Amino acid sequence: MSFVILQVIVGGLLLGAVYALFSSGLTLVWGMMNVVNFAHGDFVMLGMYVAYLVYTLLGAGPLIGAPMAMLVLATVGIIVYFGLIRAVMKGPMLAQILGTFGLALLLRYSVFWWFGANFLTLPENLVGGTLDLGGIRIQASRLLAGIVALAVTFGLHLLLTRTSLGSKMLAVAEDSTAAQLMGIRPDTMQAIAWAIAAGATGLAGALIATFFYIVPTVGETLAIVAFVTVSLGGFGSVPGALVAGLLIGVIESLSGYLIGAVYKDIVVYALFVSFLWFRPQGLMGKS
Amino acid sequence: MMRRLLWPSVALTLVVAYPLLFATPFQQRIGALVLLYAIAASAWNIIGGYAGQVSVGHVVFFGCGAYAAMGAYTHFGLPPLVGIPLGIVVAVAIAAIIGTPTLRLSGHYFSMATIAVAELVRLVVTNTEYLGAAVGLSGPTVPRNIFDLSFISALPYYYLFLVILLITLAITWWMTNSRMGFYLRAIKDSERAARSLGAPAARTKLYAFMLSAGLTSVAGALYAMMFGFVDPESGLGILISVKILIMAALGGAGLLFGPLVGAAILVPLEELSNSWLGGKGAGLTFVVYGAIILLIARFQPAGLLALALRIREQRRKASEVSASVGASHAP
Numbered sequence: 001m002s003f004v005i006l007q008v009i010v011g012g013l014l015l016g017a018v019y020a021l022f023s024s025g026l027t028l029v030w031g032m033m034n035v036v037n038f039a040h041g042d043f044v045m046l047g048m049y050v051a052y053l054v055y056t057l058l059g060a061g062p063l064i065g066a067p068m069a070m071l072v073l074a075t076v077g078i079i080v081y082f083g084l085i086r087a088v089m090k091g092p093m094l095a096q097i098l099g100t101f102g103l104a105l106l107l108r109y110s111v112f113w114w115f116g117a118n119f120l121t122l123p124e125n126l127v128g129g130t131l132d133l134g135g136i137r138i139q140a141s142r143l144l145a146g147i148v149a150l151a152v153t154f155g156l157h158l159l160l161t162r163t164s165l166g167s168k169m170l171a172v173a174e175d176s177t178a179a180q181l182m183g184i185r186p187d188t189m190q191a192i193a194w195a196i197a198a199g200a201t202g203l204a205g206a207l208i209a210t211f212f213y214i215v216p217t218v219g220e221t222l223a224i225v226a227f228v229t230v231s232l233g234g235f236g237s238v239p240g241a242l243v244a245g246l247l248i249g250v251i252e253s254l255s256g257y258l259i260g261a262v263y264k265d266i267v268v269y270a271l272f273v274s275f276l277w278f279r280p281q282g283l284m285g286k287s
Numbered sequence: 288m289m290r291r292l293l294w295p296s297v298a299l300t301l302v303v304a305y306p307l308l309f310a311t312p313f314q315q316r317i318g319a320l321v322l323l324y325a326i327a328a329s330a331w332n333i334i335g336g337y338a339g340q341v342s343v344g345h346v347v348f349f350g351c352g353a354y355a356a357m358g359a360y361t362h363f364g365l366p367p368l369v370g371i372p373l374g375i376v377v378a379v380a381i382a383a384i385i386g387t388p389t390l391r392l393s394g395h396y397f398s399m400a401t402i403a404v405a406e407l408v409r410l411v412v413t414n415t416e417y418l419g420a421a422v423g424l425s426g427p428t429v430p431r432n433i434f435d436l437s438f439i440s441a442l443p444y445y446y447l448f449l450v451i452l453l454i455t456l457a458i459t460w461w462m463t464n465s466r467m468g469f470y471l472r473a474i475k476d477s478e479r480a481a482r483s484l485g486a487p488a489a490r491t492k493l494y495a496f497m498l499s500a501g502l503t504s505v506a507g508a509l510y511a512m513m514f515g516f517v518d519p520e521s522g523l524g525i526l527i528s529v530k531i532l533i534m535a536a537l538g539g540a541g542l543l544f545g546p547l548v549g550a551a552i553l554v555p556l557e558e559l560s561n562s563w564l565g566g567k568g569a570g571l572t573f574v575v576y577g578a579i580i581l582l583i584a585r586f587q588p589a590g591l592l593a594l595a596l597r598i599r600e601q602r603r604k605a606s607e608v609s610a611s612v613g614a615s616h617a618p
Contacts, residue, residue: 036395038343050560084585091588093394097341098536105529105577113570220525224406227399262414269407276400277388 007029007136008257014138014146016249021149022204022222023229023241025157025197031236034195039080039104041223043198047205049071049111052120061126062144066206073202074195081194086187103221106228112216120214122125127210144185145207153245156200157238169193173236182225221265228272293350304560306445313558315441321547321554322448323510328534328546329455330502336534336540337463337518338495339475340390341398344405345531348500350523351378352507353411357424357517361416366434374504381408382500383493390492402525409523423518426511436512446515451509452547455502460543462498467491475541503531526573530557533580539590 037043049067050072058064064236080103088099128140163237169189171179176186212218229248233240248268256264306315331345356367363369385404389397412418430437438444462468470491473481482488511517519525521527534553539545553576560572587594 022549030395034393036399038398045359084581087585090590091584093339094335094341094536094540095584095588097343097394097398098532098580098588101343101529102577102580102582102584105573106581107577109570109573109577112572222405227403231396231399262410266407266410266414269403269410272403273385273407275402276392276396 005257007138008253010136010138011142012250012253014142014249015253016246017088017146017149017153017242018204018245019225019229019249020242021153021207021243022201023203023226023233023245024153024238025199025204026226027230027233027236027238027241028156028160028193028197030230032169033085033089034080035085036100037197038097038100038223039219040201041219041221042104042107043073043076043201043219044096044205044208044222044226045089045111045214045219046076046107048212048218049115049205049207050202051206051209053124054156055126056121062141062206062210065209066148066168066203069202069206070199071202073205074199076202077194077196078191079196080198081191085194086190093133104223108216108219115216117216118215122210122214124211139211145210149204152200152203153238153242156196157242159196160238165192178215179209206241207282223271224272228268228275231272232275297354302449306442312441313562315445317555317558319441319445319448319485319513321550321560322445322452323506323513324530324534324554325547326448326452326455326509327503327506327531328538328550329452329459330506331531332535332542333459333462333499333502334492334496335499335535336542336545337468337471337475338458338492339497339541340394340492341532342401342496342499342528343398343532344385344401344403344525344528345499345503346523346527347381347401347405347408348378348503348524349507349510349527349531350373350408350412350517351381351500352504352509353511353517353522354418354424354507355504356508356511356597357426358418360426360435361419361424362606366432366436367508368434368436371505371508374508375501378500378504379497382497385495386493390496391489402528405523405525405528409519409525412523413519419518421519423522425515425516427516433603437515441513444509453527454507456543458498458502462495463543467494471495491611529573529576533576536583536588537579537591537592539592540598541601542592545590545592549590552591 022040023045024039024045030036047069050069051062054060054065054068084099084103086097124139124141126141127144131138131140131143160169168179169192170186171182171184172186172189179189180186225248229241229244232247233244235243248271251271252264252268255267259267305318309315309318326351327345330348331342334340351376352371355370357370359365359373360367360369380393381404385400389400413421418424427435427437432558436443436447463471470481470488471485473484473486474488474491478488507517507522511522516522530553534549535546536549537552538547538549545568556575557572560575564571583590
């Protein structure tokens with residue numbers, strides 16, 4: 001019995017690592033330019049469909065699908081930044097929210113129109129089978145996704161805190177006029193931030209696609225997961241997103257196991273609403 | 288004074304005469320739906336347009352009204368009409384629960400909280416047997432008396448919705464001219480400045496949200512009465528939120544008649560594309576909706592009505608200038 005619980009917790013941690021990865025993308029953009037991307041869940045969805053296309057067209061697994069999804073989504077991120085975000089950032093709040101919300105619908109229903117509403121899945125044995133680690137049984141696909149997501153999230157944190165590119169991006173986030181006076185181009189830095197954020201999100205989508213159902217509306221649920229993660233972790237904080245993502249993965253898995261699969265989303269959303277009441281700055285945010 | 292009243296009275300006459308001039312069931316149905324969505328979008332406009340807080344989960348209030356109306360019939364055998372006050376109470380309570388913590392924070396939290404609460408409520412209702420779970424609740428199949436407000440023709444609904452829309456617009460107009468409207472304008476311009484001058488920002492926004500929620504729930508109840516049923520998709524689906532939002536934004540958020548203009552453009556568009564393209568059209572309709580929202584946000588965030596008003600203003604100025612230039616050149 002306790003083995004089963006342990007297995008559920010490990011599964012939750014691995015799923016949570018993927019949540020942390022795509023939430024890092026959301027938190028990066030939000031923290032850096034105070035824009036909330038309502039199409040974020042649909043970026044994950046696009047990543048999943050890229051992985052699906054790579055499998056059906058080339059017959060290749062996540063080894064090619066994941067980098068491909070990252071590249072495609074990074075490009076989408078740059079296009080979205082120059083085509084939409086740069087203009088709506090200066091506008092009223094309504095324009096910001098409407099702009100990314102409209103983008104979400106456009107992406108979601110274009111995919112819906114093209115692929116239909118069917119639930120697609122990648123073959124279960126695309127990444128190994130099921131491993132047995134000292135009595136705990138884990139699907140290889142989940143293990144791979146969790147470990148890669150954990151590593152990339154950590155890499156993202158190092159990129160932001162340990163490299164000169166990261167410092168430049170933080171400088172723009174802090175005061176873009178001052179950064180400009182120091183010879184940093186805010187426009188370029190923000191476009192890079194969008195490319196990184198969307199790329200990481202696409203990668204997460206390709207990873208999750210190896211064991212998750214693929215459907216055009218999946219982004220709706222995943223966007224809310226990302227909102228919950230970011231609000232819990234404090235906006236702009238990648239380590240916060242990591243801790244919150246892991247926590248939510250575990251809570252979701254445990255409540256799915258203990259109360260029932262249909263209630264796992266209800267638990268997570270209810271948690272979000274109660275957090276807004278009692279600790280709106282998040283777990284690790286400044287009060 | 289007479290000139291000022293001329294155009295509004297012409298417009299009102301046309302709106303009243305519409306279902307008699309365009310008398311096929313399809314046209315009357317479109318007319319009724321335009322007015323219904325205009326009620327919901329006008330209600331959204333109070334918080335989204337005038338208060339500048341973008342709710343993306345307004346369907347939850349719509350659902351409160353729809354479920355209360357159908358619940359009154361299913362569980363108590365009462366006319367659906369009786370459910371309206373209950374729907375309003377529940378909607379206002381939910382608005383207070385979402386609004387109290389989030390309206391003190393930046394607007395993003397409010398938008399995210401509304402979307403999360405709407406999904407939460409949809410999931411809970413889908414798993415609640417008392418509210419019909421995934422199947423939903425139905426109204427009276429055959430009207431027992433006039434109070435059931437169950438008609439086959441769309442014509443009675445048209446005039447019912449028109450009356451409710453006029454009441455909604457009157458409440459909105461009254462609000463914008465009251466102290467509350469004054470506060471809201473100040474808060475929307477600069478919340479910090481308004482607060483430093485003593486305007487109770489969070490409380491004013493909360494009242495606007497609660498008012499908006501109550502009116503939206505009435506729209507939901509009317510919708511359920513017209514269609515005779517409600518299920519989680521038609522009463523609590525995120526796409527209803529999208530429609531309400533996009534109609535207000537397309538016409539002009541923060542303008543009294545903006546939502547009506549938006550509804551008058553989008554409802555016929557959707558109905559026609561559904562009847563032309565059939566089932567396949569549903570996806571395409573929302574691709575177009577997404578593109579429209581995106582383009583409005585990018586190029587004309589104030590909406591089409593604001594654009595029209597600006598063009599008229601420019602023309603008026605231009606004609607005044609040319610008139611004065613002409614006058615100065617006169618011998």
